[in-house]
Each structure stands twice: as C-alpha cells, then as structure tokens.
Amino acid sequence: QKEVEQNSGPLSVPEGAIASLNCTYSDRGSQSFFWYRQYSGKSPELIMFIYSNGDKEDGRFTAQLNKASQYVSLLIRDSQPSDSATYLCAADLYGQNFVFGPGTRLSVLP
C-alpha cells in the first residue's frame, strides 16, 4: 500500500513565525513530491514541487526533500493569517500513481 502521511494538525503558529509542515512517504519508488494549499470549500492550489534531494525555495516557501529518510517538508517563512489553510502533500510514482496525504491544517494567529 503506497502511503503518504502527515500530521493532521491543527498546527498553530503566530503571525510572522516559521511554519514547518512535514510529510513522510512509504514507496521508495516515488519520484516527485508536491505541496498543495487548500482553503475551505476551494480546490487545491499548487505551491511547489520538488524531485531532487535538498532544498527548493520560492518566495516565502521552501520545500525540502530527503529521499533516504523518505521525508518531505514545507517551510513557510513570515507566516500570514492568509496562509491559514490545509496543506496537502502528494507523491508521484512515475506515471503510475499519485497519492495525497491526509493534509495538515495550519492556523496562523494574528
């Protein structure tokens, strides 16, 4: 069973802090990893993807991938109340399977 795990949260951080969201996956064949943000009642919106070990930065967001540990994370710097949403981690097994984790609810407190 290919699985992607996330803490369901809620993860609460004060405005301006760094929010750290974590994800683990079970299938070592997974090659690409995605972070989506989903506001309540809306569809998932892509934030970032990563497929190489290491860090990838885009504005306030940094994705980190460690394939040896089967671990992906998303850091959000200078968190804003508008970042409050559910963050979905997804793993893609090359052309075979695309699996979402259960999502982590993030709450950024003003």
Add this chain to the structure above:
Amino acid sequence: DTEVTQTPKHLVMGMTNKKSLKCEQHMGHRAMYWYKQKAKKPPELMFVYSYEKLSINESVPSRFSPECPNSSLLNLHLHALQPEDSALYLCASSQDRNSGADTQYFGPGTRLTVL
C-alpha cells in the same frame, strides 16, 4: 495560463436523475483526472485519462462513467447516484503522465448534492 474550468459549480440531483460534469483545459495537457473529495479528507483519485485513453480506474462504481471526447475535454456522467456520493468533484490536468515532475493543476470543482 494554468486554468482548468469545470461546470457546473453546484449540482443538486435526485437518485434517479442522469447528469454530467464537464471539465476543460487549453494548456495542451495530455492527462486529465477526476477526483472525489469529502469534507476534511484529501482528494481521492477516481479516473485518469492519458492521451485520451482511460489509464486508471480506481474501482469506482459503474454509476460514475467517465468520457474523454478530445484532449481538452473530460466529462463525468452520473446516473442513479446515492446520497453518500455527495462531495466536491475535482478535475485536474497535467502535461504528460510519462514525464517526470508531472504537476497536476486543479479546476475549481463541482459541489454535488444527491438527495
């Protein structure tokens, strides 16, 4: 432009009705997907079309019938649904299932209520 459109936005139907959900993309993507999402759960994959051929069917009941008339359009035909089928139905598209880092872009979804 990374836009995927879906119609209708909301749909209420009875258990004996037949209706269809529509999805369209003009990004030249060759893979299209249907997902079902219940409240506070992640999207669940239903169907994948790759180059207009059904490549994945995740054991979805036959009351859901997908159709891909061309590379830009994806339909989901609904018949004899049950109240537990009420959910947000999401369409997504991606460039090519056989390429690396094949990013999926989601439409806004259709909120379906079955009475």
